[in-house]
Amino acid sequence: MADPKGFLTTPRQEWPRRPVAERVRDWNEVHVPGALLPIVGGQADRCMDCGVPFCHEACPLGNLIPEWNDLVSREDWRAAAERLHATNNFPEFTGRLCPAPCEAGCVLAINQPAVTIKNVECAIADRAWEEGFAPPAPPDRLSGRTVAVIGSGPTGLAAAQQLTRAGHTVAVYERDDRIGGLMRYGIPAFKMEKRHLERRVEQMRAEGTKFRTSTTVGRDVEAAELRARYDAVVIATGATAWRELPVPGRELTGIHQAMEYLPLANRVCEGDLKSSPLSAAGRHVVIVGGGDTGADCLGTAVREGAVSVTQLDIYGRPGDERDEDADPWPTYPKLYRLSAAHEEARDLRTAPAADADARLFAASTLRFTGDADGRVRSLHLVEVDAGRRPVPGTERTLPADLVLLALGFSGPDQGDGLIAQLDLELEPRGTIARDTGFATNVPGVFAAGDAARGQSLIVWAIAEGRAVAAAVDRHLAGGTTLLPAPIHPYDRPMTA
Numbered sequence: 354m355a356d357p358k359g360f361l362t363t364p365r366q367e368w369p370r371r372p373v374a375e376r377v378r379d380w381n382e383v384h385v386p387g388a389l390l391p392i393v394g395g396q397a398d399r400c401m402d403c404g405v406p407f408c409h410e411a412c413p414l415g416n417l418i419p420e421w422n423d424l425v426s427r428e429d430w431r432a433a434a435e436r437l438h439a440t441n442n443f444p445e446f447t448g449r450l451c452p453a454p455c456e457a458g459c460v461l462a463i464n465q466p467a468v469t470i471k472n473v474e475c476a477i478a479d480r481a482w483e484e485g486f487a488p489p490a491p492p493d494r495l496s497g498r499t500v501a502v503i504g505s506g507p508t509g510l511a512a513a514q515q516l517t518r519a520g521h522t523v524a525v526y527e528r529d530d531r532i533g534g535l536m537r538y539g540i541p542a543f544k545m546e547k548r549h550l551e552r553r554v555e556q557m558r559a560e561g562t563k564f565r566t567s568t569t570v571g572r573d574v575e576a577a578e579l580r581a582r583y584d585a586v587v588i589a590t591g592a593t594a595w596r597e598l599p600v601p602g603r604e605l606t607g608i609h610q611a612m613e614y615l616p617l618a619n620r621v622c623e624g625d626l627k628s629s630p631l632s633a634a635g636r637h638v639v640i641v642g643g644g645d646t647g648a649d650c651l652g653t654a655v656r657e658g659a660v661s662v663t664q665l666d667i668y669g670r671p672g673d674e675r676d677e678d679a680d681p682w683p684t685y686p687k688l689y690r691l692s693a694a695h696e697e698a699r700d701l702r703t704a705p706a707a708d709a710d711a712r713l714f715a716a717s718t719l720r721f722t723g724d725a726d727g728r729v730r731s732l733h734l735v736e737v738d739a740g741r742r743p744v745p746g747t748e749r750t751l752p753a754d755l756v757l758l759a760l761g762f763s764g765p766d767q768g769d770g771l772i773a774q775l776d777l778e779l780e781p782r783g784t785i786a787r788d789t790g791f792a793t794n795v796p797g798v799f800a801a802g803d804a805a806r807g808q809s810l811i812v813w814a815i816a817e818g819r820a821v822a823a824a825v826d827r828h829l830a831g832g833t834t835l836l837p838a839p840i841h842p843y844d845r846p847m848t849a
Contacts, residue, residue, distance in 0.1 A: 411458025506534025511818025
């Protein structure tokens with residue numbers, strides 16, 4: 354604790370964003386380049402000597418937050434990077450994409466704005482790359498055992514890196530043409546530029562991890578063949594089975610899933626396409642779903658030049674302050690939050706019929722109507738009460754040339770044949786069943802991440818990857834492992 358009074362003398366200051374009018378003209382990250390480092394030392398000083406750091410419990414990775422806050426305050430960046438990487442393989446990902454449940458668990462947050470943990474984390478990660486504090490860490494010797502990891506999202510990559518560093522020969526199988534899973538094609542570049550992902554992949558290659566892209570296990574490679582070829586298999590395919598909206602008019606042209614829309618925009622940024630075939634340019638866009646994926650669609654549609662963009666959230670508008678009865682500290686509270694995309698929509702007034710930031714709260718879709726050619730033209734909605742019951746007399750109609758469904762995911766996609774070919778047991782909700790050691794009903798096959806846990810946060814995905822790596826290493830080594838296991842398969846976020 355470098356400054357015992359830092360939390361009393363220094364106000365919370367977050368990484369500033371670039372002006373809206375500037376950033377919506379490009380796909381670069383929304384924050385001001387270089388503006389974090391000058392303020393991050395003072396922000397780290399706000400970390401209290403709280404005795405029991407609940408931020409540890411709020412973070413499934415168990416990040417050593419007070420330790421690296423202190424080291425940043427003292428400008429010991431090398432030591433800070435070592436402490437950060439001790440629990441997190443990819444802090445530059447979480448520092449940009451995680452909603453920071455650690456900040457909700459910050460002791461200072463009981464009666465003051467929390468420490469900017471996420472910003473400090475990002476600053477350490479970026480400084481580590483700039484200063485060469487994150488070199489490849491290949492194993493001293495190989496174990497002679499082989500592991501296949503199916504899926505290259507944060508869970509698959511974390512598992513692969515841990516197992517490679519433990520000495521096993523690891524191959525990652527990815528159905529897309531590039532590594533990264535949703536981080537590659539689901540997360541817009543304005544939230545995380547893909548250079549951060551490329552840098553980690555190159556580090557992993559230098560450590561010895563092998564990558565097999567454009568390979569769908571179950572189609573291009575038989576799952577049983579893969580199982581026979583490797584000593585262990587980790588399934589980390591994510592939860593890609595999207596939820597549907599079964600209302601009249603769903604069959605109309607122009608209604609698409611968010612994960613049909615977002616990858617095309619990312620491919621434009623990658624240089625694969627000149628323009629997206631689902632571009633929002635010149636269209637009235639309505640996004641159904643109030644979560645992060647919906648916000649990603651919002652920011653993307655704004656950059657593509659939509660005439661209007663409105664986002665529907667079936668839940669009522671959250672409060673500005675924590676509800677101590679419903680979400681007591683240190684749980685992650687439901688609050689009204691203004692993401693970069695919502696800030697852009699608010700300032701540009703993209704949704705005249707919506708609330709200030711393009712969102713319509715407590716809104717439920719009734720039906721879609723279209724033109725004579727079968728193309729969607731309108732979305733009909735109704736306000737709902739806290740029990741999601743329609744409020745009489747509140748029906749409204751929004752113009753809609755493009756509708757994007759961002760309703761979340763129910764489990765892994767079963768269309769590729771992987772689950773059927775291995776005869777994997779499933780939970781009632783559609784996720785892959787596993788025991789307390791991450792093992793499925795098939796010997797030598799393990800499941801981790803959203804495919805088994807269900808849709809979750811990136812920080813939980815990385816924690817799952819690290820934990821399943823420990824389970825696999827124990828399996829291959831005959832019952833022992835030195836790899837850390839930050840969570841158990843049935844651990845869940847703190848709730849009231």
